[in-house]
Amino acid sequence: MKQIVSSSFSRRSFIKTSALAGGGMLIGFNLFQACKPEATPPVDVSQLNFNDFNAFIKIADNGMVTIFSPNPEIGQGVKTSMPMLIAEELDVAWDNVHVVQGALDTKNFTRQVAGGSQSLRFGWEPLRQTGATARQMLINAAAAKWGVDPSTCTTDNGVITNTNGDKLGYGEVVKQAATLPVPENVTLKDPKDFNIIGKDIQNVDIDNIITGKPLFGLDYKEEGMMYAVVLRPPSFGKTLKDFDASGAKAISGVQDVIKFGDKIAVLANNTWTAMKGKKALTANWESDAKLESTEGHDKILTDLLNGKEFNTMRADGDVKKAFAEADQVIERTYDSPFLPHNCMEPMNFFADVTADKVRLVGPIQTPAGTARRVAELLERDPEQVSVEMTRMGGGFGRRLYGDFALEAAEISKLAQKPVKVVYSREDDMSAGIYRPAIKYRISASVKDGKITGYHLKEASINSNMYGLIPNFFPAGAVDNYQVDVANYQSKITTGAWRAPYTNFLSFAEQSFFDEIAEILEVDRIQLRLDLLQNVKGTTDDRIQYSPERLENVIKVAVDKSGWGKAQEGVYQGFSAYYCHNTHVAEVADVVLENDVPVVKKVTCVVDCGIVVNPLGAKNQIEGGVLDGIGHAMYGDFSFTDGAPDAKNFNAYRLIRMNETPVVETHFIENDIAPTGLGEPALPPAGAAVANAIKAAKGIRLYKQPFVKHMNVKAPLG
C-alpha cells in the first residue's frame, strides 16, 4: 500500500530541474532548506536558478545517478545515509548511485549545519520527497511517450513499466522529464516496500579512506600557501605583554612572524619549520586577576550547590512539602571534570583573504555562522566570504566553533597570502572549548516505599543544561519534581561535547536510581518500570520521551543481556536513557581480573525508529558506547593556574583496543520516522559500567573518571 503525502511546504520551493547539454537531467534542490523543520520557500520562487541550489541529482542518459551532496561528514555516516533516502524513493539500484561531495555555492550555504544527531531526523521526509518527485517526473515522461495514464505505470530499479509490459529505463526519458513541470503531490513508499533503507550500505568514502586519499582539512593545500603555527596565551586569563621573534626569524624557512591580538603566528613553507619557529619564540605574558584552577572550581561549584541562587527550569508539585513529609530523604552528589574533544585530526583551517574575496576551506560543522563571523571580523560583505567543507577527522562538538577559521582569516589578511593554520596536539588540547566541569546533586524523598519527590541541582561552568533536558526522564514520573541550575562564569572556554550535559547527567541519574533501588531493597529494573507507568497517558506536552518506548528498550535489554542470569563471576550493571530523540538501554558485564573490574561486554538496545543504514548505525552505537566508557573511566582533565595539566596523549588517556568490551547492538523494529544516532548511545554507558562495578566490587562511584576513584590499579582489558 502506498500513501499520498501532502506536504506542509511546496516541493517547488526547493526543487528545480534542467536538461543537461551532454544528455541527462539535473535536479537541483536546496538540501539544507529542505531539511529544516520549518522550511519556507525563498522570497521569489521565479527568481530561482541553479546557483540557488546546493545539492543536485544527476540522472545520466545511461541511467546512472549521481548525487552531489554538500553534506559535511564528521564520521556519523550522513554522507551515506542521506543519499540513501533519495535513492530509495527515486527507486534506483544503489549500485548505480554515485555520491559526490559537491563544491559549495558561495551565496547559499547559509543553512548548512552538521548537527549529527538531527540530520536524518529533519531530512527523513524532504529527502524522500525529492527522490519521489524526480521519479514521478520520469514516470510522467514515459507515460506521455506511451500515451498512457502515469498512474498505471510502475518503477523498479530504474526501469519504468506500463500495463502492456512496455519498459523504459530512466536514462531513456531524462531528456523529456527535464522539461516537465515539477509535480506537486508525490507518492512515498510504504516502509515495507523499501529496497535500500534498512539495508547494510558501506560508507561511500570507504575506498578513499583505506587508500589514504586527501580528504581531510589537514590534507588540503594550494600553490603558494603558507603554513601557520600559532603561539597562544599559555593560560586562560593571561594576555601577551611582549615577545621576541628573533629566534624564530633566524630559522631557515620561516617566512614571517605576525602578532594578532594576544597571539603570534609563525609562517613557513612547511608545517615542521613553522612548528620549530613557534618553539623559538620567546614571549612574556601577564594577568590582572587570579588564575583559575580545578581545586578552586571544585569549591566554587560546591558552594553553588550549597547556596540558594538557582534558576528553576522546571517545577512540578511541591518538592519542599514532599521532602518535609518523607520517611526518608536520599541525597547524592556527582562530580565530573572538564573534557577536551581531542578529535584525531587537530584543528586546522585554510584561508585566502584577497581584495575581493575571502575563501575558507576546512573541517567545520557550522560553515554559515563561521562565514558570518569572519565577515564581521574582517569587515567584509558576507557575499564575499565562501566556505568549503572538507571531511572532518572527528567533531564531537569541537568543530561547531570556528575559532580556528577566524585565526586563519586574520593571519591571511595580515600576511596577504593564503595560509593554513595547523594546531599541534598540544595546541588542540590547550586551546580547547571544553566540556565544562559539572556537579549534580540529586535528592529524592521516599514515603511508604514510593519515590514522592525528586530534586536535581546543577552547578556548572559558564552555562547550564538546555531547556529540553529538564523534560527528560524522570520528569512526569514523580509528582513533586524540580530542576534547579546555577553556573560560574570562568575564563576557560567551554562548549558542546558529544551529547552535551546528558553525557554526564545520565551517569548521575542512572547511578542514583540504582542506589535508591538498593536502599529500598526493590528490584532495580522494576523501580524504573514502575516510574514509567506514571508517565503513560500524560497530557503534559513538554515531556520529551515516550514512556512506552523507554519501557520497551528496558524490557528488551533485560531479555537480550540475560539480565539476572549471568554466569558466576560476571557482574551486570543497568542503565536506560532518552536523549536526542532516541531511547536506549544498556547492560554492562564486568568481571574481576586480579580484583580489578574489567568491562567485557555491553548489550545495547536502541529505539531510533526506522534504521536507515544498519551497518552504519551499529558503528555509531559501538563507537558511542565505547566513547562513553572511555571518558567515564579515564577522562581526566584539570587546570592549574589557568593552564591544562595534560597537553598530549602521554598525559591524557583515551580508551584503547585492549580496554574495549564487545558491544552487542539490538535495534527495535518499528515504522517510526528515524532519529539520530551520533550521540544517544554515549550517555547511558557510564552508569551501566558504574552500576556493574558496584555489583562486582561494592564500590559506588560518584565521580569521573572512575580509575581515579576506584582504589584499584587502572583496569585493563
Added chain:
Amino acid sequence: MPVYNLKINGKSHSVEADQDTPLLWVLRDHLNMVGTKFGCGIGQCGACTVHVDGSATRSCLLQVSNVEEMEITTIEGISEDGSHPVQQAWKEVDVPQCGYCQAGQIMSATAFLNENKNPSKSEIRDAMSGNICRCASYNRIERAVEQAASKMS
C-alpha cells in the same frame, strides 16, 4: 639545506629538508603523500604509522636524516588500488567512522600480520593498542584484523 634520498613505496625520491624534519612531514608537506596522518607528534596515537624495513614505525618521531637507504612503505604503497587483504577486510567490515586514524591502523595491522600469520584475539588487541581511534571503532578494527588474518594465512 641538505638533500636526502629516500626509498618510498619502491620509488626513489630526493628531498631537500632540514635534517631534523620528521619523516611524517616530509611525506605530507614535501612529497604530497598525505595518507599518513598527524595526530600527536610524540608517538602516542599511531596515526602516522608507516613501515620502515617492514616494521610498523611512528613517522612523527623519525628524522629524515635517519631513514636514507631504508625501505619505507606508506598507506599509498601497500597496494596499487586498495586490494591488499587488510584494506579489503577494512572495507568488508566497514570499519571507519571519521576515518582519520584508519591509515595508521591499517599500517599497524599489516606489519603485525606479516609477523604473526595466525594471531589470537588477545594478540590482536595488544598489537593494535598503540593506535588510538577517537571514534572508538575498535570492535570493527578487531574484526577486520581477524578477517584479514584468515585471508592472509
